[in-house]
Amino acid sequence: MAQHLFEALHNLPPEWVVVILSALPISEVRGGIPAGMIMGLPLYQILPLAIVSNVVSVIPVVLGFNWVAECLADKPLLGQLITRLIRRARAKEEMVNKHGVWAVTLFVAIPLPVTGAWTGSVVAAVFGMRFWRVLFCLTVGVLIASTIVTSLTVAGVHIFSALAAVP
16 A cells, blocks of 8 residues: 555655645654655645644544444445544543543644644544644644644754764
8 A cells, every 4th residue: 555655645746745644644744844854845845734734634523423423334345444433532531531632632643653733633633622722722733733743853864864964
């Protein structure tokens, strides 16, 4: 699957690659920012594209997840997937009850697998959080995650360059 994605993105302009990777649930800004840097785009272009596409891509999830979940609940395969997503979101209930929407911000801000704006938006939808508050927290979380990813990518590039320069 990764090979097909790479082939599909290969002929697109670098800006589109950043937007698409940042909007996808698996990669989000964790994939979009490093890809943009590898493709030679300046950070002042990469960051707005990655951040906006990541946040905008999850708005339908926040607004429509519960409706879609109800419609698909009785379908064999999709119903199981939805049930699993809801169960995963409900596992965060203690954290959400304790910290409220800031739990969503923290959850989105940590750039690790199975965290990010997509999962955070499912958690927010399952718990019925208010849209504008959720959008604010998702945006702050994506900004923090983007800062972390950018810092780690720049550091990695510098370390790799230094190691490559050693004879």
